Amino acid sequence: MKIRILLVDDEKEYVETLAERLRNRGFHVTEAFSGSEAVEKLKGYNFDVTVLDVKMPGMSGIETLDEIKKLKPLTEVLMLTGHGTIETAIEGMKKGAYDYLLKPCKMDLLLEKINGAYERKSEHEERIRKAMVDKLSTSPMSVFEK
């Protein structure tokens, strides 16, 4: 299955070009040009990784991250930042973002981080599945519980 990426940045041409390059590498990429648009798209779809710019007009990167984690806690978030906003990226990591990248970033590094984020999400999902199986095997009737 293709890794599903949500790419969020207010720089339209950056998002469009990077999205095309990621699609050429086999990713399923959805574009969003603001934090609120990203949140709307998240409501209707499960993404594996969100690549999120820290500095955007309107809903900020941190506010968007908060919403993402509220709506889809398993979706991993990579924060795109400049040198002047590294502190915001650190704050983001404290709030559950997987990692951050300095913009503009090299493709190799971006791919490495996306794959790392996807791996972490998969491991997390696997642990949840295992816990549910354990719960079923110890109390099978729990299936019928509301």
Place this chain on the structure above:
Amino acid sequence: MEPDRIKRKEVAFFGRITAGITHEIKNVLAIIQESAGLMEDVLEVIEDSAFAHKDKFIKSLDRIRRQIQRGIDITTCLNWFAHSPDRTPVSLDLNETSQQMVLLASRFARLKNVALETSPSDPPIVITSDPVSLEMALFESIEILLRAIDAGGKITLSPRKVQDRCVLGIGYENAALVKEDFPTQISSSERWASLQQTLTYLGGAAKTFGPTPEILLYLPDSIDN
């Protein structure tokens, strides 16, 4: 409002505007980088025989990529510089400060055909100081040397400890081109007086040293000491 506070406000204002602009320039560079990258991706899947000028395009894209990296390095450094007035005093790694100043002053040195580099200390020396004034002192020192020497040679910024004191050395290598009255020439200049003033503010002192002249900036561990 006191003149000193107005000055600080002005510096902070310049910093804020410059930092914002570097952020914008980086966005431009990011778009150029991804567009060039996309062209490379496309070229990679085109057979050599199908496109006669493929080599020329690849070479041009490589040049674009190197210039983008150069632009990123310069804007990163400018962004770092623009954020200097944000807080004072702060912890400063003298290796890092020297490296950034080498990048920022490289154009001035290049115009004089002088190489500019750092010789980092191991372990790094960290002091608490005023970033803008320290950067200014380093730049003033580089400028003094650039004005006093002929073309060619190399200026090296070397943070080190001398008898437990933090020192930032700004030395010049190319003895053959050093004028005999070099130390006098330096210490009698207006810029030297300005450098001394900056060092006094930082709680330190500036001295010239040695036959191949070196400017030594003596800095306290902490600006408050």
